[in-house]
Amino acid sequence: MPIISGEDFIRRIGAMKPTIWLNGQKVKERLPDHPEFNGILNSQRLLYDIQNKPELKDIMTFQSETTGDIIGTSYLIPRNKEDLVKRRHMIQTWAKETGGLMGRSPDYMNTALTAFASSAHLLEGKEGCFPERLQAFYENARQRDLSFTHTFINPQNNRSTLAYLDENTLNARIVDRTSEGIMVRGAKLLATQGGITDELLVFSTPSTRDISEAYMFSIPTDTKGLSFVCRQSFLTSQSSYNSPLASRLEEMDSIIIFDSVVVPWERVFIYDNPYAVSDLYRDSAFIPLNLHQAVSRQIIKLELLIGVAESLVRSLAIAEYHHVQEKIASMIKGLRTAQALLFYAEEKGEEQDGVYLPHRDTLYMAVNLFQEHYPKYTEMVQHLGASGMISIPSEEDFQSQMGNDLRYYLQANSLNGEERVALFRLAWELTMSSFGTRQTQFERFFFGDPVRVTQTIYQTYSFEEEMELVKKFLRDEEQ
Numbered sequence: 212m213p214i215i216s217g218e219d220f221i222r223r224i225g226a227m228k229p230t231i232w233l234n235g236q237k238v239k240e241r242l243p244d245h246p247e248f249n250g251i252l253n254s255q256r257l258l259y260d261i262q263n264k265p266e267l268k269d270i271m272t273f274q275s276e277t278t279g280d281i282i283g284t285s286y287l288i289p290r291n292k293e294d295l296v297k298r299r300h301m302i303q304t305w306a307k308e309t310g311g312l313m314g315r316s317p318d319y320m321n322t323a324l325t326a327f328a329s330s331a332h333l334l335e336g337k338e339g340c341f342p343e344r345l346q347a348f349y350e351n352a353r354q355r356d357l358s359f360t361h362t363f364i365n366p367q368n369n370r371s372t373l374a375y376l377d378e379n380t381l382n383a384r385i386v387d388r389t390s391e392g393i394m395v396r397g398a399k400l401l402a403t404q405g406g407i408t409d410e411l412l413v414f415s416t417p418s419t420r421d422i423s424e425a426y427m428f429s430i431p432t433d434t435k436g437l438s439f440v441c442r443q444s445f446l447t448s449q450s451s452y453n454s455p456l457a458s459r460l461e462e463m464d465s466i467i468i469f470d471s472v473v474v475p476w477e478r479v480f481i482y483d484n485p486y487a488v489s490d491l492y493r494d495s496a497f498i499p500l501n502l503h504q505a506v507s508r509q510i511i512k513l514e515l516l517i518g519v520a521e522s523l524v525r526s527l528a529i530a531e532y533h534h535v536q537e538k539i540a541s542m543i544k545g546l547r548t549a550q551a552l553l554f555y556a557e558e559k560g561e562e563q564d565g566v567y568l569p570h571r572d573t574l575y576m577a578v579n580l581f582q583e584h585y586p587k588y589t590e591m592v593q594h595l596g597a598s599g600m601i602s603i604p605s606e607e608d609f610q611s612q613m614g615n616d617l618r619y620y621l622q623a624n625s626l627n628g629e630e631r632v633a634l635f636r637l638a639w640e641l642t643m644s645s646f647g648t649r650q651t652q653f654e655r656f657f658f659g660d661p662v663r664v665t666q667t668i669y670q671t672y673s674f675e676e677e678m679e680l681v682k683k684f685l686r687d688e689e690q
């Protein structure tokens with residue numbers, strides 16, 4: 212089967228009957244018709260349609276070497292640098308549609324599954340591991356163009372170093388192994404777009420020590436016993452004037468509860484083996500390829516942020532002030548640094564077991580810098596916009612009898628009041644609303660705790676060249 216269209220995607224998601232809880236109620240409507248989910252599902256639909264555009268065929272698709280079918284590039288295992296660059300073009304084509312604000316555009320998890328499957332040989336001959344099932348699952352997923360979300364994290368009740376001694380674990384764990392499969396009970400965090408994708412990929416945290424918490428599997432979103440409990444929605448208005456971002460891109464995040472969920476064996480890739488879990492996480496293509504996806508997307512997001520910031524500057528005629536120039540320049544420096552790191556990582560990539568992987572340390576640095584800087588950039592936008600970020604009447608106000616007054620008194624530079632408020636609403640939603648602050652928290656944490664990412668950079672850096680240089684100056688001059 213070739214790539215799906217947006218319509219195929221909506222039909223498939225509409226046919227699912229997952230258990231989703233929102234505001235204390237079980238969601239009963241067909242998901243594409245539900246007011247909280249139709250915006251994001253419609254945005255996903257547009258992404259699948261982009262995949263089908265004939266003029267983008269070379270970027271967005273490739274021909275399967277096994278079936279000859281046309282497959283989405285997000286499922287492409289890069290065999291050389293050209294494949295990796297093609298993957299970047301695909302990621303950024305999709306990211307331009309969403310302003311880089313959709314953390315779980317299909318390419319994120321398709322990349323994860325592709326990366327794990329391309330490293331399935333790491334599971335070869337290990338207890339409780341089924342590399343052939345992982346590869347077959349990947350093949351099936353790409354043939355059907357399935358969409359995924361994932362959950363890796365355990366409930367946050369005990370993060371001390373001795374947490375593994377805690378007998379009252381809340382973590383999802385294997386409670387039975389039968390001829391049918393494994394049975395899982397407990398909870399896991401946090402699934403962005405949980406409940407609104409075809410599949411849920413479940414993976415242990417890599418530091419797992421308990422064998423019953425060491426697994427990797429994938430299940431359909433509407434599997435019996437699986438519940439998604441949504442946070443409060445950040446969609447405040449369906450109007451794209453009032454809410455230019457959340458009305459299209461409120462992805463939702465959910466807590467996942469496994470109530471004796473049976474995972475059939477053909478969907479179990481690892482069980483009861485903590486070493487296999489940590490080896491696959493650490494040594495597979497997952498980290499380099501998913502970091503490559505993340506940095507490619509973040510570049511587009513930063514372009515959007517710079518565009519918004521500079522539009523505020525022009526609308527307020529404040530470009531002459533030194534601190535204003537400094538703020539925009541610091542965002543531009545961040546953008547150019549991210550681009551340079553991404554290109555360097557592609558250039559310095561290496562083939563590993565037939566897969567061309569970008570330079571992992573460089574991408575870790577790019578993501579870590581973004582974790583640090585993105586919150587500062589959003590604060591800069593707040594500073595530039597000042598009270599304009601608050602003087603943002605709604606679409607309804609402009610339609611009322613006060614509309615003409617607002618259009619007149621809120622004008623700025625070449626924009627009438629309604630146009631100017633549209634710009635400031637965009638800036639407010641991006642940086643100050645619940646939607647915007649969630650975006651900031653997402654960029655801080657989605658690829659892991661920034662503190663531990665920084666530690667990883669330090670701990671995995673080789674220091675060889677630097678130490679050699681030091682030695683040179685410690686040698687006796689005569690030598």
Ligand SMILES: Cc1cc2nc3c(=O)[nH]c(=O)nc-3n(C[C@H](O)[C@H](O)[C@H](O)COP(=O)(O)OP(=O)(O)OC[C@H]3O[C@@H](n4cnc5c(N)ncnc54)[C@H](O)[C@@H]3O)c2cc1C
Nearest residue numbers: 361362363364370400401402403652653656657659660662
């Ligand atoms: C908006 C959003 C969307 C997300 N979407 C997903 C998703 O789709 N799927 C998914 O699986 N996950 C998702 N996550 C979870 C994300 O992966 C985690 O937030 C991240 O890995 C950090 O884990 P934690 O939140 O449990 O923080 P914790 O590990 O609980 O950290 C809490 C605090 O304790 C500190 N701390 C804890 N342990 C240590 C330590 N060993 N050393 C130093 N400091 C420590 C941290 O620095 C932090 O300040 C999402 C998170 C957010 C915010």
